[in-house]
Amino acid sequence: MKLLQENIGYIYDTISSIFSLNFIIKYNDNSIVRLNELELSNEIKDDEIKMINELNDKNLLKNRDTICYYESKKKLKYMVFSVYDKDVYEGNIILGPYLNYPLQLNITLEEGKQLDKVIPIIKILQEKSIENIINSMMDSGIKDTSVIFVHEEKKDKDAEFYHIKDFNMSIVNIRERYKIENELLHYVSSGDKENAFKVTGHKNLTDINRFPDNPIRNIKNFAITMNTLLRKAVQENNIEPYFLDSISEHFAKKIERENNIDLLSGIFKEMISEYCNLVNDDIAKGYSKLVSNAINYIKLNFKYEIRLSSIAKELFVHPTYLAKKFKEETRKTVSEYINEVRVKEAKIMLKNTEFKVEDIAYYVGYNDKKYFSKTFKKIYNQSPSDYRKYN
Incomplete structure (x- = not known):
């Protein structure tokens, strides 16, 4: 897209009809044009010029596939988009x-009152x-954009610079965090509330220091991300989309409304509880009581030798009738479902433990390593060893 007046005006009119935001147009010859919805002090305008110079010095203005979020020392934020016409x-x-x-930190009360009056x-x-x-x-053609967060440079210090994929941790801590996160998603997708809550107490899961000066935004971002991940984790349990949408939207709104750190942390635990309940809710999955009981029995006993006949005996029903009902409602045979539960557990262990493949096979209910490997490959299209190697 070319930075022509009609193109800029079109974007400005569209955004301004929804949000009261000032536009700064910075051309490639370094000239600047302002389209103001809000009247700002000269001090803020001077700070904006400093911001543009700082981003230019850091070579962040020409990042085509990146959206830059800039935050000043007064906590004022800006969104910076690079504009290209083809490759120019x-x-x-x-x-x-x-x-x-609303502003609460690092400024005087009077400054806060003045800014709250004019800043959206x-x-x-x-x-x-x-x-x-x-x-x-802009019709940029970019499908996957990354995000960069930049804090205004402080005197005698380098800027606090954070990339969306860099949580200011060591590589070891990042790996540990993703390992714990995977465990949490596994427990929630299984409806295992007790173990899910145990995982949430791990420091590496929530100790994300991308924005040390903004703990509220930090926790909100984390909660929003987890809301999405938890939704996707439970999606594979044959739950009606209506229920998923309802819970996900409820928590998205709740996170946005809350500005108390302790209450935001409480919302995170509430999300885990609700998503686990959804997995364990017969109505949400559309299963009959019989099939729901069969599934619960399988999840509790998959480590042992269980068959259709043993499940039917436990539920006081004829095996043929159970098999028919199970297939109708889950679209899987009982043996297929047992294998999926076992292999799903094995996948978590392959990723998060150093146990031998044969030991994992035995732990999840297989006495034959070859049959376990064959079943694993049938479901995940790779052997257990390859899965561990590449994940």
Whole structure:
């Protein structure tokens, strides 16, 4: 897209009809044009010029596939988009200033009152909406954009610079965090609330220091991400989309409304509880009581030798009738379902433990390593050893 007046005006009019945001157009010849919805002090305007120079010095203005979020020392935020016409850099569209929540830190009371009067509050989910609108209207052709967060440089210090994929941890801690996260998702997708809550107490899961000066935003971002991951984790349990949408939307709104750190942490635990309940809820899955009881029996006893006949005996029903009902409702045979539960557990162990493959096979209910490997490959299209090697 070329930075022509009609193109800029189109984007500005669209965004301004929804959000009261100032636009700064920075051209490739370094000239600047302002489209103001809000009247700002000269001090803030001077700070904006410093911001542009700082981003230019860091070579962040020409990152085609990256959206840059800049935050000043006064907690004012800006969204910075790079504009290209094919492969030619045209300049930047910068939106802001705005706040994610009312100011509370690092400024005087009077400054806070003045800024709250003129600076709009743009919530985190609204930021994503603006991202999508701008990218769509620029027709950049970029499908997967990354995000960079930059804090204004402090005197005698380098800027606090955070990339979306870099949580300011060592490689070891990052790996540990993803391992714990996978365990949590596994327990939630199994409806295992007790073990899921045990995992949430691990420091590496929630100790994300991307924004040390903004703990509220930090926890909100984490909660929003986990809401999405938990939804996807339980999706494979044949749960009706209506129930998933309802819970996911409920928590998305609840996270946005809350600005108390302790209550936000409570929402995270509440999400785990609700998603586990959804997995264990017969109505949500659309299963009859008989099939639900069979599934629960399988999940509790998959490590032992169980067959259709033993499950039917436990539930006081004829094996043929149970097999028919189970296939009708789950679209799988009882033996297929048992294998899926076992192999799913094995997958977690392959990723998160150093146990030998034959030991894992025995642990999840297989006495024959070859049969375990054959079943694993049938479900995941790779052998247990290859899965461990590449994951």
